Amino acid sequence: MKFPQPYTLKQIADILQIEFVGESDFLVTGCNEIHRVVAGDIVFVDHPKYYDKALESAATTILINKKVACPKGKGLLISEDPFNDFNKLANFFKPFESASHQISPTAKIGENVIIQPGVFIGNHVSIGANSIIHGNVSIYDNCHIGQNVTIHANTVLGADAFYYKNRPTGFDKLLSSGSVIIEDNVDLGASCTIDRGVSDVTLIKEGTKIDNQVHIGHDTIIGKKCLIASQVGIAGCVIIGNEVTIWGQAGITSGISIGDKAVISAKSGVSKSLKTGGHYFGIPAGDFRSKYKEIAAIRQIPDIIEKVKKL
Numbered sequence: 001m002k003f004p005q006p007y008t009l010k011q012i013a014d015i016l017q018i019e020f021v022g023e024s025d026f027l028v029t030g031c032n033e034i035h036r037v038v039a040g041d042i043v044f045v046d047h048p049k050y051y052d053k054a055l056e057s058a059a060t061t062i063l064i065n066k067k068v069a070c071p072k073g074k075g076l077l078i079s080e081d082p083f084n085d086f087n088k089l090a091n092f093f094k095p096f097e098s099a100s101h102q103i104s105p106t107a108k109i110g111e112n113v114i115i116q117p118g119v120f121i122g123n124h125v126s127i128g129a130n131s132i133i134h135g136n137v138s139i140y141d142n143c144h145i146g147q148n149v150t151i152h153a154n155t156v157l158g159a160d161a162f163y164y165k166n167r168p169t170g171f172d173k174l175l176s177s178g179s180v181i182i183e184d185n186v187d188l189g190a191s192c193t194i195d196r197g198v199s200d201v202t203l204i205k206e207g208t209k210i211d212n213q214v215h216i217g218h219d220t221i222i223g224k225k226c227l228i229a230s231q232v233g234i235a236g237c238v239i240i241g242n243e244v245t246i247w248g249q250a251g252i253t254s255g256i257s258i259g260d261k262a263v264i265s266a267k268s269g270v271s272k273s274l275k276t277g278g279h280y281f282g283i284p285a286g287d288f289r290s291k292y293k294e295i296a297a298i299r300q301i302p303d304i305i306e307k308v309k310k311l
Contacts, residue, residue: 001177001199002030003093009061009075012042015092016085021067022075028061031089035237035255036200036219042089044082083165087175090199094177097123097141110147122158128184140196146184152212155192157182161218161236163198174198176218183207189214189230205242217254229266241276250285 006027013020029040034050037043037059044063045054054062055071063077063085070076079085103109103121110129115121118136125139128147133139137151140158145151157180164171178197182188182204189212194202197219204210207225214228217236222228226240229248234240238252241260252258252270259276269283281288 001032001090001094003028006040009077012061012089013077016077016079016088018080018085019078020075021070021078022061026061026075028075030199031063031086031093032059032199033219033237034059036197042077042086044079044086046082083172083174090175090177099123104141116153134190140180142179143181143196144179145182146186146206148185149182149187151182151188152190152192154190155188155194157194158196159193161195161198163218163236178202178219180204183224186210192216195236211248223260 006029008024009020009022009026009028010024012028027040028042031042034043034054034057037057039058039060041059042061042063043054043057043059045051046065051064051068054064060073061075061077063079063082065079065082067078099122104123104125106123107121108126110127112130113127114132116133116135119133120138122139122141124142127145128149130147131145131149133151134153136154138156143158160176161174163174165174176196176198178200180194180196180202183206185207186204187209189210191212192210192214194216195218196202200219202216202219203221205222205224208222210228211230213231215233216222217234219236220234220238222240223242223244225243227245229246231249232246234252235254237255239257241258243261244258246264247266249266250264250268250270256270256273258274261277262274263279264270264285265281265288268281268285271284274280279288280286282291
């Protein structure tokens with residue numbers, strides 16, 4: 001999430017009512033999660049295991065729950081609860097904006113766009129020319145859709161990230177201030193759900209085609225000309241290359257990458273990053289030839305046991 005204008009470290013500390021370490025006029029331009037931070041961003045960290053990763057990241061301001069040595073050229077925000085204070089920033093810079101119309105007056109709709117009955121289009125949405133939005137689609141605030149995009153009925157773009165912190169009192173939700181970007185010539189099937197980024201974007205690149213009932217988690221990036229079949233579930237923070245094919249009911253865990261032109265067979269469970277150009281199958285997913293050999297070997301086990309008994 002980028003701020004509408006640069007703020008100083010002191011101004012951010014005043015918003016959060018917390019102590020800071022560093023130059024008071026040190027500039028802060030946004031906030032983001034660790035996997036997306038760039039210079040000028042705030043990143044939060046609340047566990048000693050990840051202190052070094054946050055302090056050594058591209059982020060130049062670290063929202064942290066312990067006073068530590070401040071790296072050169074950076075600033076610290078000292079917080080008792082960085083998770084909660086990160087939410088305060090989301091509320092301050094991107095507060096929830098309730099809808100007043102079925103199609104927001106702030107939405108930008110391109111030429112020759114067809115919008116079927118029952119569609120909801122939120123605040124500050126943009127839709128490119130020659131796109132078709134079928135009935136009962138919901139497009140939340142700040143989502144951006146390219147040209148020649150087709151979105152089928154009941155699909156939801158921009159719902160909140162599934163991101164919670166377990167506390168003794170229950171689960172605390174990390175607020176989502178990011179967005180969804182759908183590039184040109186993308187087709188989305190019926191009843192798909194594409195979550196917004198926590199503080200950045202969930203991105204579907206040009207020419208990708210997605211079947212019905214596919215879920216895509218927050219901050220995931222899907223490359224160009226991918227094919228994703230029905231009932232695939234993709235967790236958050238996944239990076240999928242170009243021309244990847246994912247067949248029905250495959251599941252992909254968070255934070256991994258899949259190389260260009262990989263093929264993932266139906267019902268596979270992907271728990272680790274996959275290389276470019278491979279064909280993968282199974283739970284956990286592996287090279288499909290090796291997996292089929294394993295299955296063939298397993299089928300021989302009863303016969304082997306009987307032979308051993310006779311010996």
